[in-house]
Amino acid sequence: MTLPPCDNPPTPQETAALRERYRAERERRVRPEGPGQYRETTAEFGYFAADPYVGEPADREPLHDVVDVAVVGGGFGGILAGARLRAQGVARIRVVEKGGDFGGTWYWNRYPGIHCDIESHIYLPMLDETGYVPEWKYAPGEEIRRHAVRMAEQSKLYEDALFSTAVTSLTWDEDGGQWVVRTDRGDEFRATYVITATGTLSEPKLPGIPGIEEYKGHTFHTSRWDYGYTGGGPEGGLTGLAGKRVGVVGTGATGVQVIPKLAEDAGHLYVFQRTPSAVDVRGQRRTTPGEVGADRAGWAAERRENFLRIVSGEDAERDLVTDGWTESAALLEKLLPSFRRDGEPDFEAAYEAADHAAMNRIRDRVAAEVTDPATAAALQPWYRYACKRPTFSDLYLPVFNRDDVTLVDTADTHGIERMTERGVVVDGVEYEVDCLIFATGFSVGVSGVTSGKLPVAGRDGLQLLQARAQQGPRSLHGFTSHGFPNLIQMGSLQNASSVNYTHILDEQAVHAAALIAAAEEKDAVVEPTPEVEDAWIGVCAQDAPDHAWFHAECTPGYYNREGRGRPNGPMAYPHGAVAFHDLLRRWREENIDEALRPKTAAPVR
Numbered sequence: 158m159t160l161p162p163c164d165n166p167p168t169p170q171e172t173a174a175l176r177e178r179y180r181a182e183r184e185r186r187v188r189p190e191g192p193g194q195y196r197e198t199t200a201e202f203g204y205f206a207a208d209p210y211v212g213e214p215a216d217r218e219p220l221h222d223v224v225d226v227a228v229v230g231g232g233f234g235g236i237l238a239g240a241r242l243r244a245q246g247v248a249r250i251r252v253v254e255k256g257g258d259f260g261g262t263w264y265w266n267r268y269p270g271i272h273c274d275i276e277s278h279i280y281l282p283m284l285d286e287t288g289y290v291p292e293w294k295y296a297p298g299e300e301i302r303r304h305a306v307r308m309a310e311q312s313k314l315y316e317d318a319l320f321s322t323a324v325t326s327l328t329w330d331e332d333g334g335q336w337v338v339r340t341d342r343g344d345e346f347r348a349t350y351v352i353t354a355t356g357t358l359s360e361p362k363l364p365g366i367p368g369i370e371e372y373k374g375h376t377f378h379t380s381r382w383d384y385g386y387t388g389g390g391p392e393g394g395l396t397g398l399a400g401k402r403v404g405v406v407g408t409g410a411t412g413v414q415v416i417p418k419l420a421e422d423a424g425h426l427y428v429f430q431r432t433p434s435a436v437d438v439r440g441q442r443r444t445t446p447g448e449v450g451a452d453r454a455g456w457a458a459e460r461r462e463n464f465l466r467i468v469s470g471e472d473a474e475r476d477l478v479t480d481g482w483t484e485s486a487a488l489l490e491k492l493l494p495s496f497r498r499d500g501e502p503d504f505e506a507a508y509e510a511a512d513h514a515a516m517n518r519i520r521d522r523v524a525a526e527v528t529d530p531a532t533a534a535a536l537q538p539w540y541r542y543a544c545k546r547p548t549f550s551d552l553y554l555p556v557f558n559r560d561d562v563t564l565v566d567t568a569d570t571h572g573i574e575r576m577t578e579r580g581v582v583v584d585g586v587e588y589e590v591d592c593l594i595f596a597t598g599f600s601v602g603v604s605g606v607t608s609g610k611l612p613v614a615g616r617d618g619l620q621l622l623q624a625r626a627q628q629g630p631r632s633l634h635g636f637t638s639h640g641f642p643n644l645i646q647m648g649s650l651q652n653a654s655s656v657n658y659t660h661i662l663d664e665q666a667v668h669a670a671a672l673i674a675a676a677e678e679k680d681a682v683v684e685p686t687p688e689v690e691d692a693w694i695g696v697c698a699q700d701a702p703d704h705a706w707f708h709a710e711c712t713p714g715y716y717n718r719e720g721r722g723r724p725n726g727p728m729a730y731p732h733g734a735v736a737f738h739d740l741l742r743r744w745r746e747e748n749i750d751e752a753l754r755p756k757t758a759a760p761v762r
């Protein structure tokens with residue numbers, strides 16, 4: 158990939174000054190506890206993770222039956238897996254989901270102002286199959302949730318689904334050739350195959366602020382919005398906040414969307430910020446089916462493939478989506494196969510110059526939109542664009558021109574200092590609030606099979622987490638692992654990732670369904686040999702991107718384990734999602750037997 162030319166490349170002095178500023182700003186925010194600064198929403202904080210949308214789930218009898226496929230998780234990954242399996246004629250598919258309905262992240266997150274910042278026509282899966290055409294460039298959360306329900310209905314996934322139910326263990330029964338699935342509702346059923354689609358950012362987290370338990374006002378997390386208290390809905394109209402002093406902690410992608418809505422209705426809004434987001438232009442607008450080409454078969458698949466090519470640094474004849482993501486594609490570390498920098502000796506300098514230009518534009522926008530100079534200065538982000546998740550809003554910055562909104566910068570105290578019965582203390586000043594809302598994000602890697610919360614025992618009782626701890630993650634394409642027959646994992650480990658993650662999930666669902674179809678057709682078990690795994694780990698290790706230097710210099714956040722950096726290693730396919738999908742397609746045609754062993758053959762031990 159070639160980075161875009163920079164009109165006014167910075168002088169060496171400017172570059173040095175900016176690096177120093179970035180370093181100093183980073184130091185203001187790093188906390189010695191790293192990820193340990195957060196609290197899980199369990200035990201006395203379990204209230205923050207309770208489902209506000211269904212109340213107490215209705216009693217039901219535990220199940221002890223047999224299904225063809227159990228799918229753990231009913232978000233887009235699980236729905237897509239179910240849909241692709243149904244399309245190939247699988248009869249009994251049981252999706253097990255903690256929430257009260259399908260939707261995953263869009264089931265839980267219903268905060269005011271919620272939208273997806275990826276274009277709706279590429280983010281919503283199965284538009285070609287359902288015939289649905291979104292009307293807005295960026296879909297509201299409720300439209301996305303309804304689409305999840307539409308997909309599940311169309312694929313008849315409600316028939317065997319279990320909601321408000323968490324899988325508590327998966328145990329392989331070698332003699333029966335089935336998985337035994339246990340849940341927190343007393344179920345103990347069997348499934349020939351298990352697909353895990355548990356997501357990565359699903360457990361809300363809280364900052365471990367001293368005194369957090371002392372606060373006596375009303376409080377909740379943005380992913381469990383309490384409309385009973387605030388009134389209104391995702392479109393706003395929060396009449397319950399009239400005249401109230403409201404605090405919001407966090408200014409990430411969620412904070413940027415929710416804060417303008419809170420400002421409309423709160424008596425006074427205090428925004429507690431530690432690190433400002435990079436807020437780029439949104440450009441929300443209505444769209445017509447004609448302009449997105451929805452009159453042609455296959456239009457949605459073509460559009461999302463075009464987006465993926467651009468953000469993966471591949472050639473594309475034109476840019477169909479033309480938004481902040483495609484325009485910033487060359488800067489996004491997560492999307493940059495060129496982090497390899499092979500044959501590009503000047504890559505780092507070119508990257509830095511392009512990054513400076515992009516961040517200067519974002520900082521200039523703050524200065525242009527926020528009238529009070531001190532507030533504007535506090536809202537300017539001083540780090541590289543790809544250090545934190547970029548955000549997009551045309552409503553956020555002007556909010557800080559309102560008299561009834563106060564920005565409280567907490568960077569000098571590394572975040573909120575402490576809490577009291579009445580409110581929040583920053584730099585010795587107590588801010589009394591009637592309601593405190595945590596827009597503080599989600600724990601990374603604590604859901605599903607990698608968390609320890611869902612123990613997986615494979616053949617001979619082999620524990621998945623233990624095996625990983627001892628040997629490092631081992632898989633074929635990230636989906637299947639030796640010792641864990643007929644278990645297919647969806648996720649980005651030793652697989653691919655991209656910003657439009659539903660596209661990635663759809664490719665994974667197609668692949669999972671193909672593995673199961675092949676196993677059924679050949680009377681086989683899905684299980685790669687250790688040699689096949691070795692070969693795949695070799696592919697991931699060779700050319701693994703050197704991004705450790707980048708994350709080591711970044712401001713803290715969940716991308717770099719709160720400032721601790723991110724190791725290099727064979728964690729993902731290194732050549733980008735487009736190449737990975739091509740590889741999978743060819744492999745399915747030519748080599749799928751690599752993932753199978755005949756049922757009659759003794760497993761390699």
Ligand code: NDP
Nearest residue numbers: 272273274364407408409410411431432546572573597598
């Ligand atoms: P984030 O983890 O991105 O943000 C958490 C916020 O809480 C940060 O601003 C953080 O500050 C702040 N914070 C944490 N602890 C403290 C403290 N002690 N004192 C003060 N502030 C504190 O969570 P989000 O929910 O915003 O976003 C999570 C992810 O969800 C996004 O990265 C994105 O992937 C996804 N998302 C996607 C959307 C979409 O439209 N597609 C919309 C919303 C979310 P600091 O930065 O200093 O750590």
